[in-house]
Amino acid sequence: MNYHHLHYFWTVAREGGVSRAAEVLGVAQPTVSAQLAALERAVKQPLFVRGGRGLTLTEAGKLAYDYADEIFRLGGELQAAFAEGRATTPRLVVGVADVLPKLVVHRLLEPVLAGEERLVVVEDKPERLVAELALHNLDVVLTDGPAPPGVKVRAFNHLLGETGTTFCAAPSVKLAGRFPRSLDGAPVLLPLDSTTLRRALDQWFAEEGVRPVVRGEFADTALMKVFGAAGAGVYPVPTAVEGDALEQYGAVVVGRAERVRNRVYAVTVQRKLRHPAVAKVCETARTDLFG
Missing domain, CATH: 1.10.10.10 (Winged helix-like DNA-binding domain superfamily/Winged helix DNA-binding domain)
Incomplete structure (x- = not known):
């Protein structure tokens, strides 16, 4: 050839x-x-x-x-x-969608640090990351949904796993009634309405007939949790990492909504996952985090 x-x-x-x-x-x-x-x-x-x-x-x-x-x-x-003029060092360059919870990203990428690869993480909007993926500036993109349809890139979507949603709050936040009725009229902190999770939350609120008071909307879910830890309101976290959230932010569980799903996808330009570190991330997701 x-x-x-x-x-x-x-x-x-x-x-x-x-x-x-x-x-x-x-x-x-x-x-x-x-x-x-x-x-x-x-x-x-x-x-x-x-x-x-x-x-x-x-x-x-x-x-x-x-x-x-x-x-x-x-x-x-x-x-x-x-x-x-440099020696080649094995590395994994990961694009992380800014809508993904940082606790989830940490759990997914932590095993890479135990290997030989040098980890490089770039955070941005999903559509920009997929464009960079097409230019081979990234090895993989981690995001909450398949590659955006508006991006003209031939990409393959690999579902790593999914989990329900846990509502957390600082101990100082007082709620009345049993969950989920306790959320009716309660102060809540939510991701932006342009995200997949927010749309799922709004639909679940409507199905349950509860109308919380939205006190804040955040592009950065880590910042949302900081405000939540200060007692600003109830906030959602993926159930798979609720233990990490409770320990890190000193929160308590208000309730769980299994129907509100948090999904994580690995987007690549190859149908098969050939990069060994990418394969390691996917295996960690499917066996340890979401398994």
Whole structure:
């Protein structure tokens, strides 16, 4: 197989068409088309089919793209390592969606520190992280839902697990009645209404017929817990890490809502989890945290 041909194919697949790939590569369109044809002759299978909206990968093309993606990602890392004159050190670069609870993230990534990999964590909005993932600046993205549909990136979503929701509060917060009726009229601290968890909480409140008083909305769930520890109101935490929350923030359990689910996904550009540290994170999630 000619890897020069493979690089042209990979660029066409990433850019979504021959004309755009030709611009990126700085060559004429017929040159790109000729390279694609040569690669298809080499593998003896069509890699693209033409449709109403341009080129679409065949099943053989999808397989070729997965391998080419890994090949050129590794090639880029090797080139950067030589250019910087540094020894290559195994590392795991993780994008963490800012909506994920920090306690969950810590539990997921803690085993990486026990290995040989150097852990690098980047926090941002999910759509920005997935875009960085496509550029191979990240090895994996941890988020509360599948890759955002508006991001034009070919990504694979791996559900690591899910858990219910525990409502916590400082001992100084006094509530009347039994849970969940005790939340009616009670002060609560919640994540922003743009998050998956907040939408699930609002639906659960409506189903239970309770109307809490929202005293604060937070993009940073760790900050939300700090306000909760100060007695500002009742706040939700994933049930899987409620013990950590009670110990760290000195809270007490108000009640649990199993129907309000907290999910964690690992988003990658590979169908299979090839990075050993990513596989370790996923195994920890499924056996220790959510198991």
